[in-house]
Amino acid sequence: MKMIKILALSALIGSGAMADDTLAKTMSQMETGLNSVQxxxxxxSPELIKSGVSDIHKANALFHNMDETKxxxxxxxxxxxxxxxxxxxxxxxxxxxxxxxxxxxxxSKAHKAYSDIINACGSCHAVVRGW
Numbered sequence: 001m002k003m004i005k006i007l008a009l010s011a012l013i014g015s016g017a018m019a020d021d022t023l024a025k026t027m028s029q030m031e032t033g034l035n036s037v038q039x040x041x042x043x044x045s046p047e048l049i050k051s052g053v054s055d056i057h058k059a060n061a062l063f064h065n066m067d068e069t070k071x072x073x074x075x076x077x078x079x080x081x082x083x084x085x086x087x088x089x090x091x092x093x094x095x096x097x098x099x100x101x102x103x104x105x106x107x108s109k110a111h112k113a114y115s116d117i118i119n120a121c122g123s124c125h126a127v128v129r130g131w
Contacts, residue, residue: 030056030121033059036052037049041111049110053095053102063087066081069084069085073128087123091117098117
């Protein structure tokens with residue numbers, strides 16, 4: 001019986017560590033995407049911007065399910081899952097807007113969409129970090 005409890009506790013601790021690792025990798029991929037977008041704007045490279053948008057979109061997929069999103073929030077913030085989930089939806093919308101603007105060579109609109117992505121990230125981080 002004692003061994004079962006130890007194994008169960010190990011599994012819980014391990015799953016928490018895996019969630020932390022997944023979140024860290026996802027945030028790193030988001031950062032990479034955001035950096036690519038910013039460099040693309042600075043160096044007038046629509047292809048670099050598109051590559052960054054693709055990275056952001058892939059990383060953001062982790063938060064497309066509200067139940068999944070909840071497990072990545074701190075325990076004392078899980079009741080605010082809807083804020084993180086809605087931020088994820090805003091990132092998707094802004095990413096699509098940016099892609100469309102780039103396709104139409106409307107770089108000011110694309111840059112506004114980039115700002116919308118940053119604002120959505122900030123609204124989630126405000127919850128998670130208690131800003």
